[in-house]
Amino acid sequence: MELGDKIRKVSEVVWEVDRTYKEGMRVPARIYGTERLIREMDQAVLEQITNVATLPGILRYAYCMPDGHSGYGFPIGGVAAMDAEAGVISPGGIGFDINCGMRLVRTDLTEEEVKPKLIPLVDLLYQRVPAGVGSKGFVKLSPQEFKEVIVGGGRWCVKNGYGWADDLETTEEGGCIEGADPEKVSKKAIDRGLGQIGTLGSGNHYLEIQVVKEEHIFDRKIAEAFGLFPNQVVVMFHCGSRGFGHQVATDYLQLFLGVMESKYEIKILDRELACAPFRSPEGRDYFAAMKCALNMSFANRQTILHRIRESFEKVFGKGAEALGMRMIYDVAHNTAKLERYRINEKWREVLVHRKGATRAFGPGHESIPERYRPYGQPVIIGGSMETGSYLLVGTEGAMSETFGSAAHGSGRTMSRTQARKKFRGDQLQKDLKARGIYVRTASYAGLAEEAGPSYKDIDEVIEACDRAGISKKVVKFVPIGNVKG
């Protein structure tokens, strides 16, 4: 992105685009990132985030996080808070993969203990957690049972033996958001999701075995409170609501396109920003359907965790409890949620859209599990399979600056086609193995697309979040094993 006179530097890591940039902008846009990150962002980010700024009811700013890159409608990394009464809800502000998110699980195992068994472990995980085009999960359900899953989310899983009660306490929304209504979901959506619980998907979805290095612990007190220690092995994975969520978003995108102008006189600059007033019948229906997809995704990650625990049990010959396989946290990064913020001395209900952005509530917030409340909400940021991932905590700064939001990943800098031309999946797999990272993949082409240089420098993204005060870094994890969708 070019830093011309249209982009004003607010601080070392905050850049502002005035309302005069484009006709119809209701608020300015704010892009977070170091100068290097901003220059690396593609120009379309600027167009997309200023389009977001034209949506009715948007408050304060249209935000783009430091990992931002162009998407469809909203940029990835986009955050928009809408007035709950006067604002809109937009499926394009959430993404097709509703509640795509990250889950982080600790173990008592050290790198030394895992390394000798890494290959059989990753091979077994690859077998037990289906990934790639058209993969099917192990949970066999009738459409009626599936409806119970999309209402119950993680709670359904724990009730049916796919997890521990403690898992729910450390999942955003307790693994089950209230207000999900299966009657607002199409038969097509249910058909698509029915066989997919317990599957990773593909693209940038993965399951990774990672290590905490002594030198990568930035806040020892918080790391200890989260149960982390030097040389420890953890498991991190990234996936969403699969075909079910994709169909929910597609259904409502079309519904909104049909009523937006004719019924509500809303004009938008990109059809992917299709929206409806949040308090309209269409807006309410989408919110209730979207919550079904949130719950499906929580259930998907919960059943995957169950398979991960089973795999570790088999390889290490001990129960998951004895291996200390407790969840640290599960966080969504494609959502719209009703939250309360203090704006102009008044508490207001706000619908926060996060598309490729992580909720980052600060210390003391009632939505954070009690055990983490003194420190802030865990913010899990996944990097490329070569460079590492991070655990941060939410801050007061995020609450006052970005409606409790931070980055979600490292953000692409290279197109998929370009990456496929530049890298070979089979060669990359060999190179990574030589560097101590054992990878199993459903697709070599897909692996090439996810090569480290296709992404921004994750350390710089984290630095930008930390310096902007919208989250605080705790620990960096480096990969040793990866199952790639």
Next chain:
Amino acid sequence: MSYRFIEELTLADVAFEADGSTLEELFASAGLALNATQVGNIGEIQHKESRPFDLTFKAVDMLLFNFLQDIIYWKDVDQILFGSFDLTIQKEEGAYHLTGAGRGERIDPARHHLLVDVKAVTMHKFEVTGGLNGWKATVVLDI
């Protein structure tokens, strides 16, 4: 009747342009482009099974949008990849009506060179243009 992938239109997803001298050809090209996003050796898909298409929309772009969505639907529900399409599109009483079938087979990771899963067709830059001299579409797929 052809398609080509476009690099400059999207960073994280996949974009393509498809064309055809008739609407039927355009739709078949776009359908193949979508499947070529998911499987590298699309020419080797065997025509063992078929699935029907029956769609009616006033706008031709929404007809294409939903046709492509149906291809994704069959991939998720029955793990079917299509290698060819036999389609008829007629305009009657102000609406486009598409009928026909896709022919292909169930995904076999041992034979199919699998690439990435297509999540959805997006409305971003989505466009269908043309008329008597041929048809063209621009599509961005969410990956």
